[in-house]
Amino acid sequence: MPGGLRVRRAAGGPGHRGDAGRGLRGTGDVHPGHPRRPRGAAHLPQLARPVPGSVPGGDVALPPVCARRPHARGDGAGRPPGPGGRPGGGGVRPVRAAAARRARRRRAVRAAVCAPGLGVRVEEVPLPALEPGDVLVRVGAACVCATDRKIARGEHPRVPRGVVRVLGHEVAGEVVEVRAPEDELQVGDRVGLVPNVGCGRCAVCARGLDALCPRAEALGITMDGGFAEYVRVPARAVRRGHVVPLPEGIPFEEAALAEPLSCVLQAHELVRTGPGDRVLVLGGGAMGLLNALVARQCGAAEVVVADPHPDRRAAGRELGADRTLHPEELDASEDAFDVVVATAASPSAQGQAVRCAAVRGRVHLFAGLLSPGVVSVDTNRIHYRQLLVTGSTGQTVEHYRRALRMLPRLRPQLGRILTDRVGLEGLEAVLHGMEQRQVLKAVVLPWESS
Numbered sequence: 001m002p003g004g005l006r007v008r009r010a011a012g013g014p015g016h017r018g019d020a021g022r023g024l025r026g027t028g029d030v031h032p033g034h035p036r037r038p039r040g041a042a043h044l045p046q047l048a049r050p051v052p053g054s055v056p057g058g059d060v061a062l063p064p065v066c067a068r069r070p071h072a073r074g075d076g077a078g079r080p081p082g083p084g085g086r087p088g089g090g091g092v093r094p095v096r097a098a099a100a101r102r103a104r105r106r107r108a109v110r111a112a113v114c115a116p117g118l119g120v121r122v123e124e125v126p127l128p129a130l131e132p133g134d135v136l137v138r139v140g141a142a143c144v145c146a147t148d149r150k151i152a153r154g155e156h157p158r159v160p161r162g163v164v165r166v167l168g169h170e171v172a173g174e175v176v177e178v179r180a181p182e183d184e185l186q187v188g189d190r191v192g193l194v195p196n197v198g199c200g201r202c203a204v205c206a207r208g209l210d211a212l213c214p215r216a217e218a219l220g221i222t223m224d225g226g227f228a229e230y231v232r233v234p235a236r237a238v239r240r241g242h243v244v245p246l247p248e249g250i251p252f253e254e255a256a257l258a259e260p261l262s263c264v265l266q267a268h269e270l271v272r273t274g275p276g277d278r279v280l281v282l283g284g285g286a287m288g289l290l291n292a293l294v295a296r297q298c299g300a301a302e303v304v305v306a307d308p309h310p311d312r313r314a315a316g317r318e319l320g321a322d323r324t325l326h327p328e329e330l331d332a333s334e335d336a337f338d339v340v341v342a343t344a345a346s347p348s349a350q351g352q353a354v355r356c357a358a359v360r361g362r363v364h365l366f367a368g369l370l371s372p373g374v375v376s377v378d379t380n381r382i383h384y385r386q387l388l389v390t391g392s393t394g395q396t397v398e399h400y401r402r403a404l405r406m407l408p409r410l411r412p413q414l415g416r417i418l419t420d421r422v423g424l425e426g427l428e429a430v431l432h433g434m435e436q437r438q439v440l441k442a443v444v445l446p447w448e449s450s
């Protein structure tokens with residue numbers, strides 16, 4: 001829908017000038033789970049466990065994957081169907097809590113279990129045991145992102161081969177069991193989860209920058225996540241406000257997008273995107289398109305999306321980018337931009353981001369690189385143009401809350417970005433589709449069949 005990005009920033013809407021991002025400048029790291037420091041298997045949390053019937057690092061026989069079904073969904077109110085496939089209706093809260101109790105008696109729930117480098121398969125796993133302070137969330141929706149693909153390929157240093165994990169860090173669902181004080185969260189609350197959880201004791205956590213805590217853990221990355229019927233949220237995440245009640249009327253599959261959107265909000269806060277800015281987004285994947293949408297929300301005068309693939313450029317145009325072009329066209333032109341966001345995880349995109357910045361331009365490295373981020377950059381460009389170069393990873397709880405408030409305004413565009421809806425069995429096919437660029441952004445609905 002041409003012009004879809006042209007939304008004025010609402011008065012009193014999400015601000016982009018807070019303090020939460022201070023200290024991030026120069027961090028060449030990204031989105032949750034981005035490579036930070038290698039961790040050996042010996043340092044992995046106890047949740048890591050072998051796939052039944054396999055040895056760590058050994059071959060895992062994976063079942064054939066069902067074809068993905070584009071439009072399986074729950075009821076119109078955003079509630080996923082109940083265990084029998086029926087949409088949730090009146091009296092659903094006690095029903096869901098009772099279902100969780102039955103699952104606990106049965107001691108097994110369905111989950112898509114990932115063995116990095118080997119693949120994903122759906123199997124019954126133990127229902128997570130809760131400790132004091134924990135909550136159990138019945139997953140309504142969990143979006144799939146490039147980090148999941150990176151882990152599944154065995155390329156993520158925090159989830160090495162030999163470990164198995166339930167992925168899924170972009171999660172929304174319903175609280176069905178609470179071991180925390182009931183006045184904070186109650187059974188039946190519809191919530192979104194902020195996945196990166198800091199230790200709560202260090203100076204970084206004191207500033208609310210949990211994703212940057214040296215001892216941060218992340219749901220769906222270092223802990224089991226949301227590609228399952230239920231996910232356990234540990235006490236420290238609950239205490240630090242990472243279980244966020246959803247505003248009325250937001251369907252789970254839309255709420256799950258608050259996680260990537262919150263990462264983008266933080267990025268544009270750091271580069272101070274504002275009215276009149278000319279903004280270039282390098283990379284037209286789901287994160288690139290979200291960056292383009294947020295740039296417009298910030299009041300950008302011009303939004304340009306560059307991607308080598310024609311279908312991605314077409315998506316950029318549909319979402320209201322003023323121009324789309326091939327990255328090679330940028331080098332041949334004299335175009336310079338006030339804000340450049342590199343969402344493509346490639347050294348060439350990062351080098352190009354610096355080249356394309358105007359005088360006093362702001363450059364944001366949104367995507368991290370697979371290998372150590374050593375890129376050839378003409379630093380005279382930074383010096384003589386007085387550029388600001390930043391990066392970011394994850395989000396804060398405050399950015400997540402802002403993202404939830406922004407979601408309803410972006411609803412038509414998000415519908416274009418979210419291309420695939422699948423059950424747990426469809427996750428493997430979706431990950432493959434992302435490799436082939438056939439899937440832009442997918443959501444897993446664990447209570448649906450693929």
Ligand SMILES: [Zn+2]
Pocket residue numbers: 031032144145146147169170260
């Ligand atoms: Zn993600």
Ligand SMILES: [Zn+2]
Pocket residue numbers: 198199200201202203204205213214215216
């Ligand atoms: Zn900390």
